[in-house]
Amino acid sequence: MLPLAGRITEAMQLRFLHIHAYELSHTWGMDGRLLDNAVVWLLEDGAIELSDGGPVARAVAGDVLFLAPGTRLTCRARTASLRIVSLNFEAAFAGRWPVSLRFPLRLAGDTEPLAAVLRGMLADDAAPDGPGKPLLLQAGLLRLLGLMAAGAAAARDELPDAGRLDARVREAIAQLERRPGAFPAAAELAEAANASESHLRKLFLRETGMPPLQYAHRLKASLAMRRLAGSDERVSDIAYSLGYEDPNYFARMFKKCSGMTPQEYRRKHRDWMSGEVDPS
Numbered sequence: 001m002l003p004l005a006g007r008i009t010e011a012m013q014l015r016f017l018h019i020h021a022y023e024l025s026h027t028w029g030m031d032g033r034l035l036d037n038a039v040v041w042l043l044e045d046g047a048i049e050l051s052d053g054g055p056v057a058r059a060v061a062g063d064v065l066f067l068a069p070g071t072r073l074t075c076r077a078r079t080a081s082l083r084i085v086s087l088n089f090e091a092a093f094a095g096r097w098p099v100s101l102r103f104p105l106r107l108a109g110d111t112e113p114l115a116a117v118l119r120g121m122l123a124d125d126a127a128p129d130g131p132g133k134p135l136l137l138q139a140g141l142l143r144l145l146g147l148m149a150a151g152a153a154a155a156r157d158e159l160p161d162a163g164r165l166d167a168r169v170r171e172a173i174a175q176l177e178r179r180p181g182a183f184p185a186a187a188e189l190a191e192a193a194n195a196s197e198s199h200l201r202k203l204f205l206r207e208t209g210m211p212p213l214q215y216a217h218r219l220k221a222s223l224a225m226r227r228l229a230g231s232d233e234r235v236s237d238i239a240y241s242l243g244y245e246d247p248n249y250f251a252r253m254f255k256k257c258s259g260m261t262p263q264e265y266r267r268k269h270r271d272w273m274s275g276e277v278d279p280s
Helices: 004-011 112-126 133-149 167-178 186-193 197-208 212-230 235-241 247-258 262-274
Strands: 013-025 029-034 038-045 047-051 057-060 064-067 072-077 081-092
Touching (some): 013 112, 013 133, 038 057, 038 112, 112 133, 167 197, 167 212, 186 212, 212 235, 212 247, 212 262, 235 247
Antiparallel strands (some): 013 081, 029 072, 038 064, 047 057, 047 072
């Protein structure tokens, strides 16, 4: 079984969208803009003030900023000119961006490794189009997030231990993993975690962005993905083995988690082996 961070990143769908360097003036700013996608900014010159709904932060040249999808951003230029490298990427995930991958708004410390990756991606994007270009840009995105997750920059003071899950949540998740063919009752999970049902739900929401039952569906969807892509098992058999009494209900939950029906997921991830073309 993958460690928690591996399960979360496996469940996410990360896709590079675009990267661009902007030259901006002192009049630049935005008020309460809702971000549909995840954004990373490298402030190469100048200074700005910004808020993601919390206290106003100040960023200066050399800072790297992370803006999670769903952020409502307010910011202003605080110098006569600005240069910002902006990377946008899609990060599909059920519920809120998980705490274990919630990077601080302003990445402090030695950000040069992150800046180097962003500058490299900017250069790759400017190169002539070719079959390898999308791969280089996607690889740059993964490397950037890997450096951020590995602690290349210090965590924001407002989020102590943001990369760690509460021990009670870890124990409840372990209980779910030990019984992939069942749906443990809320009382059973609470007992394993040594917490009340209501408090465990609050902990799950805080730590993973979803309640325990939704997390269980997500975990089972991740297990089903591997079997759909790597075997000819019937969808109904997979559903029954994961504790679903109704395969149609399993299919609905799977689509809610993955964006595809089990059959669509199997075709998309196995057609390259059969030589068939995925119409999507």
